[in-house]
Amino acid sequence: MKLIFTKSSLTKAVNIVMKAVPVKTTMSILECILIDATTNNIKFTANDMELGIETIVEGQIIEKGKVAIDAKIFYEIVRKLPENDVTIETDNNHTAMITCEKSKFNISGRQGDDFAYIPVIIRDKYISLSQFKLKEIINQTIFSIAINDNNKMMTGELFEVQDHSLKVVGLDGHRIAIRNVALDGEADNIKAVVPGKTLIEISKILSSDAESEVRIYFTGNHILFEFDNTIVVSRLIEGEYFRINQMLSSDYETKIQVRKKEFLECIDRANLLIREGEKKPIIITINDEFLEVKIQSSIGSLNEDIDISKEGKDIMIGFNPKFLIDALRVIDDEEISIYLVNPKAPCFIRDKDENYIYLILPVNFSA
């Protein structure tokens, strides 16, 4: 095999497929990137058996062939090569010679026949949206999923397509994050739970370009993202997702409007007084014209008033400040509405059109 790339196209491709290389694995072949130039295209593939990424790389095929190279060392070498054409050539022992200007690396490679190609997906049902939008809604919800996998379903996000709209949901038992996006064109109804890890990795390789499209295909067991010259395939999490509709209610006893930045900065300050691992709530007291944020911990206390406009009853309610901070950070609106029922019931931060809904459970506190 003998291939010639520009350094920039090589760097870009390696950066993309690296996202599917597992940090730890017992199958050493998975630590490799497969370079496949057996056809008229050059394809790079990495696959951790749950998530697989394949990208077509611009380059010149002098001699067809394929080889699997240790991903980490290949990535580091490519990154440090001079900005010029890079030649990758293999011999009969699968040693890869990487040459750029006067630099000649020899790295032992593998034949690649035992490499697990990413599964072939029948590209049938799909939706399409901009790369920017997909990246955005992932970032605006992913913090709400559970980190440990005591409950596997909570480590994923629901992707639900219904009535030309995509709903993305993450939850961890204490909070729910929901984003709704209108879709162009026809779309079948779909429900799938996508692993959080897949979404985190894909959000890193999506461009922030509102003009370029990503197509998302669904099958019973897999989801496939297609954009630029790249496809990302991931297993889905099996089983039925939580019935969130019954947790969402539009009834409320208190509604307030508050400037987001001011509220966020105040809670961020209150959060300073909570030591790592300590479970201290902040207490929010809502009166007619302002809300008061209060916290008292082993470190000290904070007291701060914020102007609001209010409808309904006065209320005093406790929250884990981290959950409020996470939600407020990803809301772009300058002014937000918060809906409350009572000190035991969830509060909702949502906009009028329900493009976003953040549900947060309150915590008990001793007044």
Place this chain on the structure above:
Amino acid sequence: MKLIFTKSSLTKAVNIVMKAVPVKTTMSILECILIDATTNNIKFTANDMELGIETIVEGQIIEKGKVAIDAKIFYEIVRKLPENDVTIETDNNHTAMITCEKSKFNISGRQGDDFAYIPVIIRDKYISLSQFKLKEIINQTIFSIAINDNNKMMTGELFEVQDHSLKVVGLDGHRIAIRNVALDGEADNIKAVVPGKTLIEISKILSSDAESEVRIYFTGNHILFEFDNTIVVSRLIEGEYFRINQMLSSDYETKIQVRKKEFLECIDRANLLIREGEKKPIIITINDEFLEVKIQSSIGSLNEDIDISKEGKDIMIGFNPKFLIDALRVIDDEEISIYLVNPKAPCFIRDKDENYIYLILPVNFSA
């Protein structure tokens, strides 16, 4: 006590004194910043008993007094306050109330009488140079000192003043870094060994301004840096520093000139093939018109030629690439001269005027 600051002057002062707050200590008072407004100045002090920093802070004294506040929480609170005037007020229990706009923090403080003030230094012998220059020569030498303190002397840097010139030296048994700076004005001859930690912390608070001056005072046991409204006092390391002059020789058998960037990038690439903890040398072979960098490790091999101009004998010599990288990174010259004797003797990278000298010991290799 009641004081009023702008947020920016408060932030700046806290950032400066934080550098002398120990990460770990058994004396909890050292975890505090002392705010002393008993005179007509407001002074902030921190002191880890080896390194002490005192800075005069712009602010308004409404009521005189002093208090010691936990440095870490004070730093975090100040950072997150709104951009406005900040009032710090204490009550009889030394509780500090920190107020900014509608935000009111209460943090328990301490009386501060048991706080260890920084030692009073008789300001007699001194030298002066620009903050930029001091910061620069620290950064250009500090990487050469030893990290573990099996040999205490190696964890410091020699500051030697002689003939209106300051020489700064760091060494770790495998290499020596030397920088010489001409000084303006009179200066007594001085020799002092300054703890590396002191120099690392002070380089973080020096400005990069070539116009503003720092004065350095020396006593038998201490060094004092004075700049802007800040003084930094540090103990010296006791004992006699290594006699480095006998290690420096201007004899050589081979002299080469090479473009620094090209050489550095090549060695940086070679370094990729060395696993953490592995002790593989790179082998440099010097011929008439080029040098060849070679490395062979468990990961793979690299071979690269670099154009040079050469005087003297051909030579083949092995190095720990990290030592070459460290030295090359801090040399600004585009073209550098390297002097070699034989494969067992140190190599020198130095400029004609000896503003810098980097000595690096070679390592054995099997050809």
